[in-house]
Amino acid sequence: MKCGIVVDSCCDMTTDMRETMDITSVPLTMRLGKKEYSDDEALDHQSFMADMKACTDKVSSASPSPYLYACAMEKKISSFVITLSSQLSGSYSSALIGKAMAEEKQGVSTHIFDSKSASAGQTLVALKLHEILSQLRPKEEIIRTINRFIDNMKTYFVLERYDNLQKNGRLNRIAGSIASILNIKLLMGSDGNGNITLYAKLRGITKVLDRLLSLIEESGKDTTGEDVVIAHCNNPSLAQRLADAIKERFHFARIHIVPTGGLSSLYADDQGIIMAF
Numbered sequence: 001m002k003c004g005i006v007v008d009s010c011c012d013m014t015t016d017m018r019e020t021m022d023i024t025s026v027p028l029t030m031r032l033g034k035k036e037y038s039d040d041e042a043l044d045h046q047s048f049m050a051d052m053k054a055c056t057d058k059v060s061s062a063s064p065s066p067y068l069y070a071c072a073m074e075k076k077i078s079s080f081v082i083t084l085s086s087q088l089s090g091s092y093s094s095a096l097i098g099k100a101m102a103e104e105k106q107g108v109s110t111h112i113f114d115s116k117s118a119s120a121g122q123t124l125v126a127l128k129l130h131e132i133l134s135q136l137r138p139k140e141e142i143i144r145t146i147n148r149f150i151d152n153m154k155t156y157f158v159l160e161r162y163d164n165l166q167k168n169g170r171l172n173r174i175a176g177s178i179a180s181i182l183n184i185k186l187l188m189g190s191d192g193n194g195n196i197t198l199y200a201k202l203r204g205i206t207k208v209l210d211r212l213l214s215l216i217e218e219s220g221k222d223t224t225g226e227d228v229v230i231a232h233c234n235n236p237s238l239a240q241r242l243a244d245a246i247k248e249r250f251h252f253a254r255i256h257i258v259p260t261g262g263l264s265s266l267y268a269d270d271q272g273i274i275m276a277f
Contacts, residue, residue, distance in 0.1 A: 003133055004076030006110075008064055008091045009039040010084040010263045011122035012231045012274075017258070021130045024072045026064040028091065028263045033057030039262035048262055049234070049270060061263055063090040069098025079110045080133075080142070082125050084118040085194030111139070113146055116194035119264040120229040120276035121155035123256065127227050153276060154219055156189035156199065158208050160235075160271030187211055205238065212275060213245055221277065223250040228277040233260040233268045242275065252277070 002022070009027045018025065027040040030048070032055040037048055052059070073079050081099070086092035095112045102108050113129075115122045128149050132142050184201050185208045191197040199215070202208050216223070228246060232239040236257070243255045260268055268274060 002076070004073075004079035005126060005129060005133075006069070006072045006079055006081040007122060007126055008083050008089075008095075008263075009261055010089075010091070010118050011082060011126055012119050012258045012260050012264050013123055013126070014258055017123075017256070021126065023126065024075060026068050026072050028064055028089070029062040030262055030266050031058075031060045031062065033059075037262060043262045045259075045262065045265070049265060052266065053270070059266060061089070061266060063094045066094050066097035066101060069095045070101035073098060073102035073110045074105060074108055077107055077109065078139075080129055080146075081110060081112040082115050082122050082129065083112065084122060085116050085190070086114045087116075087194035088118060088196070111143055113150065114194065116150055116192070117153060117155040117190050117276060118274075119155075119157075119260060119268070120231040120258070120274040121153060121190065123229045123231065123258060124153060124227060124276040125150060127229070127256070151192070152221070154189070154215065154221075155274065155276040156187060156212060156215060157268060157272060157274040158185050158187050158212075159269055160185075161269040209242055209245060212242065213249060216246070216250060216277060219277075223252045223277070225251075225253045226277065227254045227256060228252045228275065229256045229258065231258050231260050231264060231268075231274040233265045233270055233272045235271045235273055238271070238273055242273070 006024045009025050027038045030037045032051055081095050083091040083095050092114045099110050099112060115125050129146055132145055184203055187200040187202060188196055188198050200211055202211055230239045230242055239257045243257055
């Protein structure tokens, strides 16, 4: 039986990508005040975004239950799971418990990857994993290759709004308000260990794009034949502008533009953009 790929719903993909790669997505839960939303196919994204903007209470999220993970793992005899950073969510820990539950059934085997990232970063890992699985490599080699890929991956994001990071305590309210008033863009990303760190304070989207391009160059990574993923929250024009600039300057084989799902939209907020390579 073909090996399966399981992700949590922070892994942003188009419907075509999910079907082509035979991805099983396990939903996280978003909370706006006392109201809960499941980040699954039934989520009305427009309505959720409207509710999110109107919410004045704390916003938060909850990881999938171990039971949901176990059910997803049991669909295939062998599977690999990609979760969002264990430093940002309990999704990885929940998946570990789900793995123990699933493997109580004879013959079921799974491995869990902590992406040390989120959104576009998880998508990039899933793309790499799908590619390697098609090569029918031994499981141990697959695990080593993906872990090395995760360690070398870069993820950055820029927000237009800071409301939700302020509401859930991930960004100082005064700092976020000053950034918004002065039109300062905070360029943030993974520190390599799955934590969020600030890379630059920039004024104007042109400087943001220039800095994102320079970060690709400064990484020293050989982009030839590789993938880059750009996730956006209601901002396809900026995503395409970034993609065009990347195409002109580097040698990525594929540039994937994907919309953010519910969980990623909760934190990227309206107009936010995430890039992983």
